[in-house]
Amino acid sequence: MDGLLHQVFSGLATGGIYASVALALVMIYQATHHVNFAQGEMAMFSTYIALTLIQAGVPYWWAFAITLVVSFAIGAVIQRVLMTPMANAPVLASVGIFIGLLLMFNSCAGWFFGYTLKPFPSPFGEGKPMLAGYLSRHELGSTAVTLAVLLSVWAFFRFTRLGLAMRAAAYNPASSRLVGVNVDRMLALGWGLAAAIGAIAGMMVAHVVFLEPNMMSGVLLYAFAGALLGGITSPMGAVIGGFVVGVLENLGGAYVVGAELKLSLALVIIVAVLVIKPSGLFGRTIVSRV
Amino acid sequence: MGRTLLRHWPLLFLAFAAVVPTVALSNYQLFQLTMVAVYAVAILGLNIVTGFNGQISLGHGAFYAVGAYVTAIMMDKWGVPYWATLPVSALICACTGFLVGLPALRLGGLYLALTTFALAVATPQLLKYKLFEGWTGGVQGIVIDKPDPPFGLPINADQWLYLFSLAVAAVMFLLAANLVRGRIGRAMMAVRDQPTAAEAMGIDLAMFKTRTFAVSAMLTGIAGSLGAIAIQFVAPDSFAVFLSITLFVGLVVGGVASIGGTIFGAFFIEFVPNLAEQVSKAAPGAVYGIILIAFLFLMPGGLAGALRKLLRLA
Amino acid sequence: MLLEAVGLRAAYGQSKVLHGIDFTVRKGGVTALLGANGAGKTTTLRAICGMVRTEGELRFEGQRIDGRPTEAIVASGIAHVPDGRGTFMELSVEENMRLGAYTRRDRGVAADFDRMFTMFPKLRQRYRQQAGTLSGGEQQMLAIARALLLRPRLLLLDEPSFGLAPLIVQEIFEIMRRINEADGVSILVVEQNASMALAVADHAYLLETGRIVLSGPAADIRRDESVRRAYLGY
Ligand SMILES: Nc1ncnc2c1ncn2[C@@H]1O[C@H](COP(=O)(O)OP(=O)(O)OP(=O)(O)O)[C@@H](O)[C@H]1O
Ligand SMILES: [Mg+2]
Numbered sequence: 001m002d003g004l005l006h007q008v009f010s011g012l013a014t015g016g017i018y019a020s021v022a023l024a025l026v027m028i029y030q031a032t033h034h035v036n037f038a039q040g041e042m043a044m045f046s047t048y049i050a051l052t053l054i055q056a057g058v059p060y061w062w063a064f065a066i067t068l069v070v071s072f073a074i075g076a077v078i079q080r081v082l083m084t085p086m087a088n089a090p091v092l093a094s095v096g097i098f099i100g101l102l103l104m105f106n107s108c109a110g111w112f113f114g115y116t117l118k119p120f121p122s123p124f125g126e127g128k129p130m131l132a133g134y135l136s137r138h139e140l141g142s143t144a145v146t147l148a149v150l151l152s153v154w155a156f157f158r159f160t161r162l163g164l165a166m167r168a169a170a171y172n173p174a175s176s177r178l179v180g181v182n183v184d185r186m187l188a189l190g191w192g193l194a195a196a197i198g199a200i201a202g203m204m205v206a207h208v209v210f211l212e213p214n215m216m217s218g219v220l221l222y223a224f225a226g227a228l229l230g231g232i233t234s235p236m237g238a239v240i241g242g243f244v245v246g247v248l249e250n251l252g253g254a255y256v257v258g259a260e261l262k263l264s265l266a267l268v269i270i271v272a273v274l275v276i277k278p279s280g281l282f283g284r285t286i287v288s289r290v
Numbered sequence: 291m292g293r294t295l296l297r298h299w300p301l302l303f304l305a306f307a308a309v310v311p312t313v314a315l316s317n318y319q320l321f322q323l324t325m326v327a328v329y330a331v332a333i334l335g336l337n338i339v340t341g342f343n344g345q346i347s348l349g350h351g352a353f354y355a356v357g358a359y360v361t362a363i364m365m366d367k368w369g370v371p372y373w374a375t376l377p378v379s380a381l382i383c384a385c386t387g388f389l390v391g392l393p394a395l396r397l398g399g400l401y402l403a404l405t406t407f408a409l410a411v412a413t414p415q416l417l418k419y420k421l422f423e424g425w426t427g428g429v430q431g432i433v434i435d436k437p438d439p440p441f442g443l444p445i446n447a448d449q450w451l452y453l454f455s456l457a458v459a460a461v462m463f464l465l466a467a468n469l470v471r472g473r474i475g476r477a478m479m480a481v482r483d484q485p486t487a488a489e490a491m492g493i494d495l496a497m498f499k500t501r502t503f504a505v506s507a508m509l510t511g512i513a514g515s516l517g518a519i520a521i522q523f524v525a526p527d528s529f530a531v532f533l534s535i536t537l538f539v540g541l542v543v544g545g546v547a548s549i550g551g552t553i554f555g556a557f558f559i560e561f562v563p564n565l566a567e568q569v570s571k572a573a574p575g576a577v578y579g580i581i582l583i584a585f586l587f588l589m590p591g592g593l594a595g596a597l598r599k600l601l602r603l604a
Numbered sequence: 605m606l607l608e609a610v611g612l613r614a615a616y617g618q619s620k621v622l623h624g625i626d627f628t629v630r631k632g633g634v635t636a637l638l639g640a641n642g643a644g645k646t647t648t649l650r651a652i653c654g655m656v657r658t659e660g661e662l663r664f665e666g667q668r669i670d671g672r673p674t675e676a677i678v679a680s681g682i683a684h685v686p687d688g689r690g691t692f693m694e695l696s697v698e699e700n701m702r703l704g705a706y707t708r709r710d711r712g713v714a715a716d717f718d719r720m721f722t723m724f725p726k727l728r729q730r731y732r733q734q735a736g737t738l739s740g741g742e743q744q745m746l747a748i749a750r751a752l753l754l755r756p757r758l759l760l761l762d763e764p765s766f767g768l769a770p771l772i773v774q775e776i777f778e779i780m781r782r783i784n785e786a787d788g789v790s791i792l793v794v795e796q797n798a799s800m801a802l803a804v805a806d807h808a809y810l811l812e813t814g815r816i817v818l819s820g821p822a823a824d825i826r827r828d829e830s831v832r833r834a835y836l837g838y
Contacts, residue, residue, distance in 0.1 A: 033400075034400075035400050035403065035404060037348070037403075037407060082583065085587070086586075086587075089586075089590075091346065091400070092340065092344075092346055092542075092546065093586045093590065095346050095348070095400070095403055096538070096542055096582055096583075096586045097582075097583055097586055099348065099535055099538060099539075099579075099582060100578075100579045100580070100582035100583035100586070101579065101583075102535075102579070103535065103575045103576070103578045103579030103582065104575070104576055104579030104580065104583075106575055107572040107573070107574070107575030107576040107579065108572070108576060109572075110571065110572035110575070111570055111572035111573070111576065115571070161702070161706070164695075164699055164702060164703060164706075165703070165706060167694075167695065167699075168692055168695065168699075168703050171692055171693070171694050171695070172690065172692050172693075174655070174686070174690065175686070175690035175691070175692060176703070177653075177655070177673075177674040177675050177678070178653065178674065178678055178683075178684050178686060178690060179678065179703045179704055179706045179707070179750065179754065180675045180678040180679045180706050180707035180754065181675060181703070181706055182673075182675045183675075217411055217531065218411070220411075221408050221411050221412070224404055224407075224408060225408075228404070258420075260415060260418065260419065260420070261415055261416070261419055262415075263411060263412040263415045264412045264415055264416055264419075266408060266412070267405075267408045267409055267411075267412045270404065270405055270408050271393050271394075271405065274393040274394055274396075274397060274401060274405065275393045278396075278397050278401075
């Protein structure tokens with residue numbers, strides 16, 4: 001029982017990471033109907049930026065903040081330079097660009113920073129486990145950070161003028177322009193925001209799995225699973241899906257398939273959702289575009 | 291005379307490809323050309339579903355892996371001759387493709403890309419899995435023997451392997467070209483370009499796409515079998531997601547929905563990474579990334595499209 | 605002149621829809637744009653807002669607006685109630701209205717919300733409801749409210765009566781008159797319902813396959829039986 005609870009708690013901690021990446025994916029999906037296959041690699045690259053800053057002596061939270069700004073800029077620039085001209089191109093072209101980005105971030109990371117595993121510091125310290133031993137300090141801290149991020153993103157979209165405009169631009173670009181919203185700018189903002197959210201997930205997970213260029217491929221897979229489980233049309237669903245998938249992964253890894261098949265579990269979840277409830281738990285049924 | 295020659299250029303090309311390299315090239319160079327033939331078949335498979343039928347797969351490396359392992363296991367465990375493993379591999383890969391395609395293709399859109407991407411990422415893990423270890427050899431993989439030339443032909447094993455792969459590739463290209471030019475090919479493209487109209491014409495979209503996907507998985511699986519025979523070794527980490535992405539890059543560079551372009555794509559993915567690797571371990575990925583994006587922006591028809599444009603200008 | 609078009613052309617890709625039309629909208633006036641289905645009325649409104657590729661000159665309050673992005677044209681004081689109403693279906697009525705005031709930074713927004721509630725009491729009742737669940741008439745009201753919240757000097761209306769019951773059509777035209785007279789908003793209205801449109805408008809243009817074939821004071825056109833028979837079908 002104790003073991004089970006422990007698995008659930010640390011599942012929730014990783015689930016927060018998946019939830020963040022899933023949210024980033026869904027934000028871009030809602031606005032553009034594209035799935036950003038490079039989301040994970042962008043986050044990984046951001047984490048290297050953070051590590052470089054920390055190693056240069058920048059205090060952790062300063063490095064954290066600078067990384068967010070830089071990631072935001074990278075995301076926005078990618079949207080402007082690569083995605084805007086491809087707005088009306090066939091799906092294959094946009095998927096191809098995402099794959100190209102994935103390759104470039106991955107190999108640039110390998111090129112600049114090497115392929116060896118690198119430890120990544122935690123701002124929460126090692127210390128002894130908290131919450132009656134269920135969570136490590138880092139797990140607790142990173143869960144708090146991801147929850148804070150998710151809440152602020154929700155509040156931003158729900159309560160601010162800009163958040164409203166971004167939602168409007170995603171749902172109905174033509175009408176948005178007619179009320180004076182600059183849709184292209186909103187898309188760039190959305191990309192920037194998604195990249196920043198991914199960067200936070202990367203910095204939180206890097207302490208657990210160590211930093212290397214392929215660090216995020218598993219996370220991305222689980223984020224896909226979470227987004228589909230929650231419903232790719234529902235940001236809230238994607239977040240819940242991310243947490244559920246984190247718990248499922250941990251329980252499955254501990255009691256069913258063993259750690260070496262963890263990735264296949266994500267595949268199983270994806271296929272199961274597609275077979276049983278393609279719209280996910282909270283999503284609308286999707287009108288297919290192809 | 292010139293006209294007839296032009297019409298039969300594939301035959302001439304094949305004869306040339308069979309004779310000249312076999313006598314002129316070193317064993318290693320022949321091996322590289324063997325791999326070009328292998329990759330050409332693999333990309334051909336991907337082209338059937340992604341190019342002609344418009345369903346994006348990012349996980350064809352998984353079918354390549356299945357084909358490779360089927361051949362390796364049959365040769366290693368049961369002593370089946372290499373050529374006899376091909377039909378079995380084809381069948382198994384077609385079935386795998388059908389099963390993978392069914393849930394995703396029912397939904398259309400990006401679901402196939404998502405599922406196949408997940409499959410590609412998970413493939414090495416699946417191949418390493420303990421329960422299959424007795425067959426797959428786990429992390430170690432399987433080593434198989436290089437086939438000898440049959441009928442006492444006066445050529446060495448590499449030359450034979452090259453000719454064999456070339457012959458299989460030629461048959462696959464012939465079949466694929468006929469498929470694409472015929473009624474089924476027209477239906478494929480109708481499903482890609484005018485899904486609503488295709489459905490109105492009585493095509494069951496999901497089933498049709500899934501069947502196409504099975505055919506495509508079969509072709510790529512056969513390529514995997516040939517690849518295993520050529521390399522004489524299979525191991526999980528050679529079938530990571532990078533392989534699937536490589537095939538995708540080959541497809542875009544060669545030319546989406548172009549049978550002939552497939553061959554350009556195969557040359558590209560065989561030779562360019564080797565060149566790039568001399569710069570840095572990370573360079574092939576970076577080069578792929580840049581070239582992929584550059585092609586999508588500047589030459590969306592791939593090398594085949596560019597060539598066609600040049601010929602029309604000339 | 606508030607709005608002036610000279611030699612305005614518009615095309616979707618290769619297919620040309622407007623073949624060089626001239627028209628004006630007088631400041632403080634209501635101008636009607638009439639014509640059969642497919643004549644290019646919607647396209648004309650889209651052209652004004654930069655939603656299609658255009659050639660020719662478009663001036664709003666003396667400034668060239670052709671070639672500028674839609675959001676800039678809108679911000680300069682032209683509100684457009686589009687064909688199909690353009691409701692943000694997934695958002696609430698409140699959010700739709702807030703979007704209407706998106707470009708504004710002044711303090712009058714709250715007061716304008718209240719004015720909209722007086723003009724369209726239904727919107728107050730449905731304030732928190734998802735806009736996609738509104739009836740067609742209510743959505744039309746919402747679309748007009750959204751447009752007015754922009755505080756435009758020119759209001760473009762694309763078939764505001766489309767698909768609505770006669771009583772509601774009456775109401776919409778009544779509101780149009782009020783907006784024009786009380787608030788001084790100039791209006792360019794596209795209508796199938798020519799008799800209604802001519803009753804509120806002071807000037808009218810008749811469009812036929814991308815060309816203006818007739819224009820003049822609304823009252824004259826209303827009286828001219830041959831024109832009514834030939835073009836307006838009533
Ligand atoms: N998005 C588009 N792409 C291509 N052609 C279009 C598009 N929208 C309209 N057209 C064409 O332009 C012409 C004019 O259309 P428009 O919508 O302006 O007509 P309208 O006068 O508003 O007609 P209605 O009374 O039916 O609304 C039509 O022939 C139509 O087919
Ligand atoms: Mg119209």
